[in-house]
Amino acid sequence: MAKITADTLIADCLEINPNAAEILMGAGMHCFGCAMAHGESVAEAVAVHGEDLDALLAKLNEGLED
Numbered sequence: 001m002a003k004i005t006a007d008t009l010i011a012d013c014l015e016i017n018p019n020a021a022e023i024l025m026g027a028g029m030h031c032f033g034c035a036m037a038h039g040e041s042v043a044e045a046v047a048v049h050g051e052d053l054d055a056l057l058a059k060l061n062e063g064l065e066d
Contacts, residue, residue: 004060006043006053010034013042013060023059027051 002008002016013020024030029049034040042060046053 003064004042004057006046006057007041009038010040010042010045011038017060017064019063020060023056027056027059 004013004016029045029051042057043053046056
């Protein structure tokens with residue numbers, strides 16, 4: 001299974017991890033509902049919202065198989 005990285009697009013996160021929407025919302029990021037999600041990476045979204053990139057990536061990848 002794919003791993004979510006800083007370069008992964010928000011839209012792709014939703015396909016890789018079915019819990020991504022809940023995780024992003026919990027971090028105050030509602031990016032998945034934004035038209036920009038199709039071209040915005042996790043790193044870009046984190047920069048806008050001021051979240052901790054490593055912590056968010058750990059949550060997004062938690063439970064995903066390699």
